[in-house]
Amino acid sequence: MPIKETVSVAPSSAYRLMHPMRTVLVSCVGADNKPNIITLAWAMPVSMNPPLVALSIAPSRYSHKLIEETKEFVVNIPTIDMVNAVFFCGSTSGKIRDKFKDVGLTPMPARKVKAPIIGECVAHLECRLYSQFPVGDHTLFVGEVLEAYANRGALAGDVYDIGKTKLVFHVGGDSFATLESKILRPKI
Ligand SMILES: Cc1cc2nc3c(=O)[nH]c(=O)nc-3n(C[C@H](O)[C@H](O)[C@H](O)COP(=O)(O)O)c2cc1C
16 A cells, blocks of 8 residues: 655644635624624535525624524625635624724625625625524534525626636635636546
8 A cells, every 4th residue: 555645734723624715705684783794714505405505603703693683694705806805804803893884895785684795796695594503613504595696797607707706715814815717627
């Protein structure tokens, strides 16, 4: 058997080996109607029928409380030109800041939920809370997608035009990246 040279990573840091992760801005609103934004790298689709997405959010986040209060949120997809806003919304808390105002993002009415969409993002998935589970030191919020839409021109057919729509990937810490405009179509 050949032997591979490896570098060990502490199990508590193993998640870093799964990054870069495509990063989203989740908008939510509390019972007091004040909207907030949280940056999340740990967000993914988990079911097509019903259409479900999952977000892993630590209970210490202000957004955790807001989503529990109103049971709604919007997953907004930012582009790399918004990377400063992505980092800001992931480094400050809505407990003490109005992130929409401070970072200059535009709240716009959603179609089905009370939480606003973020105007500058290229796509939006409006969700109603479907279920939630404690998972270690985070909570997994599963949302049912009620409405989903993308900016005209952001897609090539039914997928992102990755040459044009430069999504944000979190590498780790304060490092971000985007995809190069090259599509591979493996033959099997
Ligand atoms: C790139 C990036 C990704 C992040 N991903 C997550 C995540 O998946 N889950 C989480 O709980 N916090 C994540 N955070 C941290 C929160 O975004 C951060 O604590 C934020 O300030 C919480 O805002 P809030 O208190 O207004 O809800 C991330 C931060 C950054 C910069």
